Amino acid sequence: MDYPARSPSASLFQVYLRLRPPPSPLVQLTPQSLYPSLPPPERYLTVEPPLQDGQDNSPTHITIHPPSDSRKRAVEKFAFTKVFQEEATQLDIFKGTGVIPLVEGVLGEARDGLLATLGVTGSGKSHTILGSKSQRGLTQLSLDLVYRSLGQQTLHPNSSLSLVASLTAGDASEAQILPATEFLDGVYGDVIQERSNSRAPTPMTVGHESHPTSQVTGPKSQWAVLSLSPGSSSLGQSREGSKDKTAVQETRMQTVEPTPHEAQDIPSKLPFWNTPQVTRKQARLRFGNNVQDATFVPNLPRRHLPQRPSVLPRFPDITDVSVSTDPHAEYAILVSMYEVYNDRIFDLLSHPRNLKDLRRRPLLFKPTEASPDRKVVAGLRKVVCGSYEEALMVLETGLMERRVAGTGSNSVSSRSHGFFCVEVRKRRRGGMSTAWSGAQLTVVDLAGSERARNAKTAGATLAEAGKINESLMYLGQCLQMQSDGQDSTKPTLVPFRQCKLTELLFSNSFPSSHHAATQTTAHHRNPQKAVMIVTADPLGDFNATSQILRYSALAREVTVPRIPSVSSTILAGTIACSGTHKTDVGGRTSPTAAHTDEAVVEMAFSEIARLSAEVEILGVRLGEEEGRRKEAEEGWQRAEDRAEAMERETREECWEEMERKMGEERRRWLGAWGEEADRNDEHLDRKLDILTKGIQIYEDPEDRVDRVTELEGENEQLRRRLDALEREINSRSPSRSMRKPPPFTTPRKTLSSGEDEVGTTLFKLNAMSLTPKEPKMSPFGKKTPKIRKLTARKWDLMDENELDAYT
Numbered sequence: 001m002d003y004p005a006r007s008p009s010a011s012l013f014q015v016y017l018r019l020r021p022p023p024s025p026l027v028q029l030t031p032q033s034l035y036p037s038l039p040p041p042e043r044y045l046t047v048e049p050p051l052q053d054g055q056d057n058s059p060t061h062i063t064i065h066p067p068s069d070s071r072k073r074a075v076e077k078f079a080f081t082k083v084f085q086e087e088a089t090q091l092d093i094f095k096g097t098g099v100i101p102l103v104e105g106v107l108g109e110a111r112d113g114l115l116a117t118l119g120v121t122g123s124g125k126s127h128t129i130l131g132s133k134s135q136r137g138l139t140q141l142s143l144d145l146v147y148r149s150l151g152q153q154t155l156h157p158n159s160s161l162s163l164v165a166s167l168t169a170g171d172a173s174e175a176q177i178l179p180a181t182e183f184l185d186g187v188y189g190d191v192i193q194e195r196s197n198s199r200a201p202t203p204m205t206v207g208h209e210s211h212p213t214s215q216v217t218g219p220k221s222q223w224a225v226l227s228l229s230p231g232s233s234s235l236g237q238s239r240e241g242s243k244d245k246t247a248v249q250e251t252r253m254q255t256v257e258p259t260p261h262e263a264q265d266i267p268s269k270l271p272f273w274n275t276p277q278v279t280r281k282q283a284r285l286r287f288g289n290n291v292q293d294a295t296f297v298p299n300l301p302r303r304h305l306p307q308r309p310s311v312l313p314r315f316p317d318i319t320d321v322s323v324s325t326d327p328h329a330e331y332a333i334l335v336s337m338y339e340v341y342n343d344r345i346f347d348l349l350s351h352p353r354n355l356k357d358l359r360r361r362p363l364l365f366k367p368t369e370a371s372p373d374r375k376v377v378a379g380l381r382k383v384v385c386g387s388y389e390e391a392l393m394v395l396e397t398g399l400m401e402r403r404v405a406g407t408g409s410n411s412v413s414s415r416s417h418g419f420f421c422v423e424v425r426k427r428r429r430g431g432m433s434t435a436w437s438g439a440q441l442t443v444v445d446l447a448g449s450e451r452a453r454n455a456k457t458a459g460a461t462l463a464e465a466g467k468i469n470e471s472l473m474y475l476g477q478c479l480q481m482q483s484d485g486q487d488s489t490k491p492t493l494v495p496f497r498q499c500k501l502t503e504l505l506f507s508n509s510f511p512s513s514h515h516a517a518t519q520t521t522a523h524h525r526n527p528q529k530a531v532m533i534v535t536a537d538p539l540g541d542f543n544a545t546s547q548i549l550r551y552s553a554l555a556r557e558v559t560v561p562r563i564p565s566v567s568s569t570i571l572a573g574t575i576a577c578s579g580t581h582k583t584d585v586g587g588r589t590s591p592t593a594a595h596t597d598e599a600v601v602e603m604a605f606s607e608i609a610r611l612s613a614e615v616e617i618l619g620v621r622l623g624e625e626e627g628r629r630k631e632a633e634e635g636w637q638r639a640e641d642r643a644e645a646m647e648r649e650t651r652e653e654c655w656e657e658m659e660r661k662m663g664e665e666r667r668r669w670l671g672a673w674g675e676e677a678d679r680n681d682e683h684l685d686r687k688l689d690i691l692t693k694g695i696q697i698y699e700d701p702e703d704r705v706d707r708v709t710e711l712e713g714e715n716e717q718l719r720r721r722l723d724a725l726e727r728e729i730n731s732r733s734p735s736r737s738m739r740k741p742p743p744f745t746t747p748r749k750t751l752s753s754g755e756d757e758v759g760t761t762l763f764k765l766n767a768m769s770l771t772p773k774e775p776k777m778s779p780f781g782k783k784t785p786k787i788r789k790l791t792a793r794k795w796d797l798m799d800e801n802e803l804d805a806y807t
């Protein structure tokens, strides 16, 4: 297999392989240390000798042979940029992988750098990236290199008051920027007691003995545990567990043995703020004045902060390494950290200030107003660190928040993908403007893929593993698409939008459509450089490791060894027998016949071998196809679920919309109905009015009074007349006087009933709420004469003269 000669620009990642040394039985439990009768684990991975024309005579290829108990037989060969064997140290990795060029790119070329680790759980990803109790990881080494190279050019937020404001003004990610002292003060200051409520504890509880995987819980933070409780940490010890002898010796040289008092003082499995009984005094004690190196005093926050971690791993030493910087520039360094947990992004530096704050809010990865062509994690907290030690303290604080748990495969297993970002901002020396430029180095510690059976996970940890495996499967697909596309002339479509992890890793590696459109005018960014370190345990899980290697390797070749199969053995036996039979009658073998038979048998053999090899290869391909089919089916299932959820959502939205529209329609209809009813009422009123006008006896209210007065006058007149008539009758003859005059009361009665009539009419008018109407006008504009109806009795009572006067 040829070494895949790919330029870094052609490949998104340079891929290195690091092999993990076997765990030491003294410090880490293995099946063999528990059951000594068990055979030692079989090593399935072989490193091929370096190629003659290789760059620095380092191996670049490995071969994996399925273990004897495996059904698979195909031998697979993988190519990497470089392979680091078990004895490789952290310094070898730092110098041998492309980490230094990455830092160079960030400081000198304003080119973003990405450093990530990928591997099966427990294969050494975190060890490589974050280091151990005694050795620094690539993160600390890169930070050291950055600060060492910048030297006096680094701006300290405490020395320039306007620095934070200026950085905030020039920030495109809506970040909350604050100086390291303020940040650390908030964490280690007055709130130490409150920190007992930190989110850092993992879903597993300490001391829950019945759980098979609850050996150790707490944050994945070697450095912190060491710094807080040197040597007393079982976490630190377990991390050290599988270290090679040299490393163990180094550890002895570097670490300080704890006093028995110290060892008992604070429970070792939790960070100090997760231990409810910790006090500020204890915290100070942990970080006490145990100074070993005067040059190594971190610039720590003001109040009750620890003066410095008691033992900082300073190994390996990289004083001989530095990268060039721009001498006319000054630099500010911002550190931010987040994790991708269950496909959501959480800030690791936004510490809860009170109990209410404990629920974490996921952040968005999106283009912002100030960064339309590039997606950024919006709303992160960024800490301006003026020195390496401050940056380390911030790193450690963030690591305390990261999700980890003990599993059957790793006692301190990462349950999230951790992102550590070092943003280097640069401006002209002495310039007070906000015109910052720069780039970012992102270090990613991916969670490891794991098999539930091996990891013995359950409940929430199993669910987390599902999410981890899913995101790693998408990452694998992206890597495979990318490596498949290397050979084709067509542009490769990498499906990186499938989950948050791949979006974060890949989306800024490709020009977005917006960027393509504005490329001529926008500030041109150099493409990101990326280094992937794949970790593998040659004695670990064969299936999981081979899967990871298949995804990540730069090239792969499958061969099937010629192993004598049962059929070939039988055939060989038959041939041996037939050979004995091919003798002539005289007992001599015919040389020609024997020769021909031999040739035929040989041909048959080679055919059988070829066919069995083909069968093997087909078997391997079938296995792979089946794996892909399974993945596709899972993807399909997920897509279906998503479609179902979307359908449900759409249906709900439609219902809501329909109900809203119906409500509006009902309101509109009721309004119209009310108006119609009002119109009808009005119409009816008008009709009634007309009717009332038709039936009423029209009289002026003034005339009414006149009429009463008039009637009273008439009444009086009639009474006088009656009196006169009575007198006249009385003065006549007695016979005449015998005639009884009509009763006197009758006209009065009649009159009063006439009055009553008037009153009734008035009452009627009032009841109808009729306003006094204008008198009717004649067509000639004159008042029509009033028609007065007089009662029959009144006519009866009038004499003829009076009657004439009326008519």
Ligand SMILES: Nc1ncnc2c1ncn2[C@@H]1O[C@H](COP(=O)(O)OP(=O)(O)OP(=O)(O)O)[C@@H](O)[C@H]1O
Binding pocket: 019, 020, 021, 119, 120, 121, 122, 123, 124, 125, 126, 127, 128, 132, 238, 239, 240, 241, 242, 243, 244, 247, 410, 412, 413, 414, 415, 446, 447, 448, 449, 535
């Ligand atoms: N190169 C190495 N040298 C010494 N010890 C190592 C090395 N690699 C790994 N180890 C040890 O192996 C154990 C598991 O390693 P580590 O936690 O780094 O695995 P991981 O891949 O990050 O696992 P996970 O994905 O579950 O977080 C640790 O105790 C670590 O110290």
